[in-house]
Amino acid sequence: MTRRMLLKGVAIGAAAMRVYAADPPFSLPKLPYAYDALEPYIDAQTMQIHHDKHHQAYVDNLNKAIAGDPSLGKMSVEELLQGLDSLPVAVRTQIRNQGGGHFNHTLFWQTLAPAAKSGKPSGELAQALNRTFGDQEKFESQLRAAAGGVFGSGWAWLSLDPTGKLVLDTAPNQDSPLLAKNRPLLGIDVWEHAYYLKYQNRRADYLAAIVKVINWDFVSERYRSLARRA
Numbered sequence: 249m250t251r252r253m254l255l256k257g258v259a260i261g262a263a264a265m266r267v268y269a270a271d272p273p274f275s276l277p278k279l280p281y282a283y284d285a286l287e288p289y290i291d292a293q294t295m296q297i298h299h300d301k302h303h304q305a306y307v308d309n310l311n312k313a314i315a316g317d318p319s320l321g322k323m324s325v326e327e328l329l330q331g332l333d334s335l336p337v338a339v340r341t342q343i344r345n346q347g348g349g350h351f352n353h354t355l356f357w358q359t360l361a362p363a364a365k366s367g368k369p370s371g372e373l374a375q376a377l378n379r380t381f382g383d384q385e386k387f388e389s390q391l392r393a394a395a396g397g398v399f400g401s402g403w404a405w406l407s408l409d410p411t412g413k414l415v416l417d418t419a420p421n422q423d424s425p426l427l428a429k430n431r432p433l434l435g436i437d438v439w440e441h442a443y444y445l446k447y448q449n450r451r452a453d454y455l456a457a458i459v460k461v462i463n464w465d466f467v468s469e470r471y472r473s474l475a476r477r478a
Contacts, residue, residue, distance in 0.1 A: 272311040273321035276304050277354055285362045289457035291446045299357065302441055306349030306422070313342035325351045329426040348422035352403060352435055359434050361463035369464050373433075373471040380414045387416075392455040394418050395436045406434040406467075408474055431474045434467050 279299055284292035314320035317336065320328065325347050332340055361367075369377055369384055381387035387406075394416055395404035402420040407430035409415045415430065425432040436458060443454035 274307050274310050274350060276307050279357055286360060286461045289461050294445045298441060303353040306346050310346040310350050313339050313346055326426060329424050345422050348424045351424050352422055355432060356435055356437055358466055359463050360461050363460050366461050367464040370468045373468040376414050388459045390416055395438050395455050396452055398438045401439040404436045405432050407432045412475055433470050
């Protein structure tokens with residue numbers, strides 16, 4: 249290989265790296281509200297650190313995990329998680345953890361809203377919650393109990409199972425319901441970084457607060473959309 253060819257190859261490689269660095273496959277979504285919009289239930293400092301630091305780290309690490317395989321960057325995070333068993337073994341754990349963290353948090357921000365705008369379950373979701381759990385109050389009680397029972401870090405989820413039935417379950421770490429072929433509607437983050445600045449070790453107080461800022465309009469519409477694909 250001549251010096252000219254070598255330099256040309258280096259230049260092309262450097263250019264490709266610059267393009268990738270400027271436009272990675274995954275990026276941090278903006279919050280749909282201000283950092284302090286969920287106060288007094290969730291404080292602004294927690295929201296800023298949770299979104300700007302923790303979620304950003306999942307995005308950055310996911311991009312690093314797939315950087316060696318351009319085909320993975322063409323897939324959505326949902327496709328990566330749903331097809332995890334078919335991915336290269338070397339990247340599965342990172343995609344499960346970092347991709348799960350990215351997907352879970354992206355949905356989490358959308359399922360929260362200022363208390364004045366949080367509303368109530370409506371339409372088909374309200375009917376399904378009543379059939380499955382009795383009513384909204386009983387559902388929220390079971391949701392808080394499930395989230396409170398998570399050992400260590402993890403999530404409590406309301407999802408649709410493959411048959412279209414509502415299910416309430418939990419998952420450790422950043423595992424997503426997508427791994428079990430469920431379609432998540434609502435997730436409650438019970439990692440300590442989600443609440444410790446305000447609530448310290450009082451997870452139950454955090455759970456009593458966060459149900460007051462669930463964006464039921466969003467969750468109701470998501471249910472309507474996903475239920476019709478069953």
